[in-house]
Amino acid sequence: FWKIILEKFEKNTVNADRVSVQGYRFEPLAEANLSNNFLFVKVMSDPDILKPFLEMVLKIKIKKLRMTEYEKTFIPDMYAKGIRMDVYADDGKNGGEGTLYNVEMQQRDEYNISKRSRYYQSAMDIDALARGVDYSELKNTYIIFICLFDPFGKGRQRYTFTKICEEENEIRLDDGSAVLVLTDRPGEPEINEFYRYLKNSTDEEAESSGSTF
Numbered sequence: 001f002w003k004i005i006l007e008k009f010e011k012n013t014v015n016a017d018r019v020s021v022q023g024y025r026f027e028p029l030a031e032a033n034l035s036n037n038f039l040f041v042k043v044m045s046d047p048d049i050l051k052p053f054l055e056m057v058l059k060i061k062i063k064k065l066r067m068t069e070y071e072k073t074f075i076p077d078m079y080a081k082g083i084r085m086d087v088y089a090d091d092g093k094n095g096g097e098g099t100l101y102n103v104e105m106q107q108r109d110e111y112n113i114s115k116r117s118r119y120y121q122s123a124m125d126i127d128a129l130a131r132g133v134d135y136s137e138l139k140n141t142y143i144i145f146i147c148l149f150d151p152f153g154k155g156r157q158r159y160t161f162t163k164i165c166e167e168e169n170e171i172r173l174d175d176g177s178a179v180l181v182l183t184d185r186p187g188e189p190e191i192n193e194f195y196r197y198l199k200n201s202t203d204e205e206a207e208s209s210g211s212t213f
Contacts (some may be wrong), residue, residue, distance in 0.1 A: 033200060035107055035148060035201075037086070037105055045068045045069065047065040050068060053103075054101055054144075056194075057180065062091060064092065065089050065092075068088070068090075069087075069088045069089075070086065071084050072084065074123040074126075074127060076122075076123055083119065085120065086104045087104075089102075096136050096139065099140040099142065100141045101144070102120060102142070103146065104145050106148065108149070109151055121141060121143060121179075124143075125138060140176035140177070141176065141177045141178070156183065157185045158187065158191075159180070161178065161179040162178050163175060184199070
């Protein structure tokens, strides 16, 4: 994983002066960490990088990612709030057997992950189901937030959200949707390694990583 990133982006450099676009100032790529939004979406939209990452954090096997996009835009309605997803991927399987993935980089707490994930979920569903198609053809979805903070303050490295019945906890709605919030708190070794590189994206950090990922 680290070698792919280094090989893919070692040739990307910009002038020493900071680059300014529409009033925003960006650090040169040579100085940027993977947590930099521009670099993050470019790197993580590569299927060779995104696929092992998804398999690691979701603990699943993915045969193939057939479509990946970065900064994918959804505008559900001309009067509705549009959204732009950092990284969006589709495993290419048909109908209810398929899965959509959305990965978001969160550098700071904007206190909106709960409602934001709800809105993103609805946009993905509307986009995935054509008129006249049965609800059973909806694809499964994962929305993953990679946070440099703990939005829930419980000290966990991961928070996984699915729908269950409050009165009967063994009953799950099984609607095929899940939200995963990762934080920079210590936990699983491979995710620890990922966060170390996310915050300090140097050759030395990559070479010192003991992670097979």
